[in-house]
Amino acid sequence: MNQPKYLCRSGKSFFVFKFTSKGSKGLVEKIVEYTETDFENIYNLGFGDYDQVTDSMNDLSITDNGDSSKVLATVASTVYTFTDEYPSAAILFTGSTPARTRLYRMAITINLAEISQDFVIFGFNSEQNWEHFIVDKSYSAFLVTKRENIYTL
Amino acid sequence: MKTHEVNKSKRPAIIIDDSLEKFKGRNLFPEKLKKANEILAQAGVPDFNKLKK
Numbered sequence: 001m002n003q004p005k006y007l008c009r010s011g012k013s014f015f016v017f018k019f020t021s022k023g024s025k026g027l028v029e030k031i032v033e034y035t036e037t038d039f040e041n042i043y044n045l046g047f048g049d050y051d052q053v054t055d056s057m058n059d060l061s062i063t064d065n066g067d068s069s070k071v072l073a074t075v076a077s078t079v080y081t082f083t084d085e086y087p088s089a090a091i092l093f094t095g096s097t098p099a100r101t102r103l104y105r106m107a108i109t110i111n112l113a114e115i116s117q118d119f120v121i122f123g124f125n126s127e128q129n130w131e132h133f134i135v136d137k138s139y140s141a142f143l144v145t146k147r148e149n150i151y152t153l
Numbered sequence: 154m155k156t157h158e159v160n161k162s163k164r165p166a167i168i169i170d171d172s173l174e175k176f177k178g179r180n181l182f183p184e185k186l187k188k189a190n191e192i193l194a195q196a197g198v199p200d201f202n203k204l205k206k
Contacts, residue, residue: 008165011173033181037189044189046182057181077165092189122199124192130199141192150201
């Protein structure tokens with residue numbers, strides 16, 4: 001997404017990204033992690049706050065740092081980097097709460113034209129099936145992969 | 154530490170930080186991964202052939 005993004009740090013394998021949210025509540029460390037699922041080439045995207053003191057993650061905290069658009073744009077941008085490194089990967093993600101899943105759906109909707117230039121995106125619907133993402137329809141999870149993979153996966 | 158060149162605005166500017174490799178494979182978000190595996194076990198992956206446009 002061509003929006004302001006935070007500078008990220010990443011390990012050389014690009015499975016983990018870290019950046020610092022800067023806002024009204026101060027500095028908050030964020031972690032994005034891509035984890036292998038039980039299915040080949042399908043990765044789960046995890047995202048949350050990192051507590052350096054306890055060396056632990058929290059994907060339920062509400063940071064309220066006034067920079068949610070920039071944070072989401074940064075997380076989304078890591079998908080481009082990850083899939084550059086692992087082009088056959090498909091990435092599954094869902095919100096840690098229904099409200100966050102709705103937030104992701106809205107962000108996808110707003111940026112769908114741009115996302116669709118490079119990726120295909122699917123929603124996991126109430127019938128418990130995957131379908132091409134439809135604007136204004138509720139989903140409990142999303143899956144994204146490079147466009148060329150719909151012919152090879 | 155080296156800077157990963159970024160020329161396209163869709164990508165974040167990245168600094169390679171080898172210290173982050175310690176997180177690789179740690180499964181930092183186990184509940185999310187569990188849910189993902191449950192969804193995939195139930196519904197599989199999207200039928201890409203069927204869904205071709």
